Amino acid sequence: MDLTLHVWRQSGPKDKGKLETYPAKGISPDMSFLEMLDEVNEELIKTGKSPIVFDHDCREGICGMCSQTINGKAHGGQDRTTVCQLHMRSFKDGDEIFIEPWRARAFPVIKDLIVDRTALDTIMQAGGYTSCHTGGVPDGNAHPIGKPVADYAMDAAECIGCGACVAGCPNSSAMLFTSAKVAQLAVLPQGKHEAMARVMNMTDTMQAAGFGNCTNHLECEASCPKGVSVKFIAKLNREYMKALVS
Amino acid sequence: MHLIQSTVGRKILMAVTGLLLVGFVTIHLLGNLSVFAGPDGINAYAVKLHSLGALVWVFRAAILALFVVHITFGVMLSMENSTATPSNYAIKSRMKTTFSSESMLYTGLILLAFLIYHLLHFTVQITNPEISAGTLPLDAAMRPDVFSMMVLSFQKVFISLVYIVGMIALFLHLSHGLSSFVQTFGLNNGPSLEKVTLGGKLVAVGFLLAYVAIPVLILARFVNI
Numbered sequence: 001m002d003l004t005l006h007v008w009r010q011s012g013p014k015d016k017g018k019l020e021t022y023p024a025k026g027i028s029p030d031m032s033f034l035e036m037l038d039e040v041n042e043e044l045i046k047t048g049k050s051p052i053v054f055d056h057d058c059r060e061g062i063c064g065m066c067s068q069t070i071n072g073k074a075h076g077g078q079d080r081t082t083v084c085q086l087h088m089r090s091f092k093d094g095d096e097i098f099i100e101p102w103r104a105r106a107f108p109v110i111k112d113l114i115v116d117r118t119a120l121d122t123i124m125q126a127g128g129y130t131s132c133h134t135g136g137v138p139d140g141n142a143h144p145i146g147k148p149v150a151d152y153a154m155d156a157a158e159c160i161g162c163g164a165c166v167a168g169c170p171n172s173s174a175m176l177f178t179s180a181k182v183a184q185l186a187v188l189p190q191g192k193h194e195a196m197a198r199v200m201n202m203t204d205t206m207q208a209a210g211f212g213n214c215t216n217h218l219e220c221e222a223s224c225p226k227g228v229s230v231k232f233i234a235k236l237n238r239e240y241m242k243a244l245v246s
Numbered sequence: 247m248h249l250i251q252s253t254v255g256r257k258i259l260m261a262v263t264g265l266l267l268v269g270f271v272t273i274h275l276l277g278n279l280s281v282f283a284g285p286d287g288i289n290a291y292a293v294k295l296h297s298l299g300a301l302v303w304v305f306r307a308a309i310l311a312l313f314v315v316h317i318t319f320g321v322m323l324s325m326e327n328s329t330a331t332p333s334n335y336a337i338k339s340r341m342k343t344t345f346s347s348e349s350m351l352y353t354g355l356i357l358l359a360f361l362i363y364h365l366l367h368f369t370v371q372i373t374n375p376e377i378s379a380g381t382l383p384l385d386a387a388m389r390p391d392v393f394s395m396m397v398l399s400f401q402k403v404f405i406s407l408v409y410i411v412g413m414i415a416l417f418l419h420l421s422h423g424l425s426s427f428v429q430t431f432g433l434n435n436g437p438s439l440e441k442v443t444l445g446g447k448l449v450a451v452g453f454l455l456a457y458v459a460i461p462v463l464i465l466a467r468f469v470n471i
């Protein structure tokens with residue numbers, strides 16, 4: 001298939017950046033979106049142009065590195081699909097495709113499609129952990145956890161930290177990302193002790209890092225490649241209220 | 247205080263004040279609908295309301311406080327959100343965001359403008375003094391004639407239009423606001439959200455139809471002096 005790409009090119013954080021148009025010819029529908037970009041880059045290199053710079057690592061939908069807004073949708077908008085797992089068969093021959101980086105003040109562009117997502121790490125550092133003594137491996141059944149609770153925590157732990165929720169959110173809020181960790185740890189015995197400080201510190205850090213405030217557009221849930229539910233934001237709100245009154 | 251600085255705390259304040267304002271809007275609607283019972287409905291209601299004396303002012307002060315908190319944080323949060331989103335996408339397609347959720351600040355500001363007009367019109371009575379209850383003769387039972395003031399006002403297309411536009415803004419605001427506060431209060435277990443969203447929209451439609459019925463039915467001469 002032959003496509004026309006409109007790709008965001010920005011030489012560095014200070015550059016203004018603009019959309020450039022490139023043809024993508026002879027693309028196989030079985031290629032992933034990133035493989036298609038690899039092909040385009042080969043052509044760019046052959047003609048002496050600088051290749052399109054984009055983030056990726058595992059290419060199997062688990063690392064959260066790939067980060068592209070395709071036709072205005074984070075990760076292309078396909079249900080539970082990262083860019084690396086998006087395949088060209090979901091496009092038609094002759095399509096025009098717009099490829100832009102995540103856009104948010106908290107995610108400055110480093111180059112082309114790569115943005116700096118350190119702000120998400122900063123939120124994690126503010127409470128996305130449990131303080132426990134290390135040592136020997138604890139006994140597997142030392143902390144019995146019911147199946148529904150374990151499932152709930154695992155659903156929240158599905159977050160791969162990609163930042164699509166921020167990219168999709170009209171307010172650039174990182175509430176879904178933050179709430180996934182707050183909710184996951186709040187229901188587990190290991191995380192309960194620090195639950196109150198965690199919700200306060202993580203939400204304050206989110207705010208200080210320049211993310212917006214959640215106004216329940218629910219765009220994050222639709223953008224999330226892992227299907228992380230906004231019920232975790234509701235849980236975060238409950239945790240916040242608990243922390244506030246205690 | 248953490249509540250008034252936090253990203254979550256301020257959202258909760260918006261939700262609490264928003265919900266209380268919905269309570270006010272509900273009571274106000276029930277009172278207004280007594281216009282359909284004729285002068286003995288609304289004029290008697292107005293007399294009863296004013297007989298509360300000082301309590302009326304307590305009520306007004308409380309509502310003013312609710313508005314001040316709601317509007318202050320609404321504007322503050324909206325401004326922060328637009329700074330957090332500086333450069334816009336060349337193409338942005340929304341998957342779940344609705345027109346009503348994106349226009350909360352604007353529908354809110356239209357409501358505020360409407361509210362000011364509404365107070366000048368019916369409470370201070372300076373926009374159309376010739377047909378205000380303060381200048382009209384008392385009704386048969388010697389009560390201020392609120393009924394005639396409403397009927398004569400809404401017979402004017404302009405005034406009716408202002409109220410209809412105001413109520414459309416309320417409808418849009420509540421289409422998002424009603425389900426939004428449920429989520430803000432943490433009352434969403436996942437599957438319930440869809441029903442809550444639908445329920446919120448239906449209640450918003452209910453408010454729209456009930457409120458707009460007043461100017462529309464008067465304009466259509468369905469209700470007459």
Ligand code: HEM
Nearest residue numbers: 215260261264267268320350351354355358423426427430
């Ligand atoms: C009759 C008057 C009003 C009622 C009944 C009302 C009700 C509500 C409700 C229930 C919410 C949802 C709270 C939440 O997100 O949890 C809300 C949000 C909001 N309101 Fe109002 N409101 C009114 C007037 C206003 C006015 C005058 C403004 C002026 C700026 C305003 C601005 C906002 C904004 C910006 C939000 C967005 C917050 C969000 O989406 O989370 N509102 N309102």
Ligand code: SF4
Nearest residue numbers: 159160162163165224
């Ligand atoms: S919640 Fe979803 S969209 Fe947000 S960072 Fe985690 S995986 Fe990505």
Ligand code: FES
Nearest residue numbers: 059063064066084
């Ligand atoms: S490259 Fe790892 S999730 Fe896409």
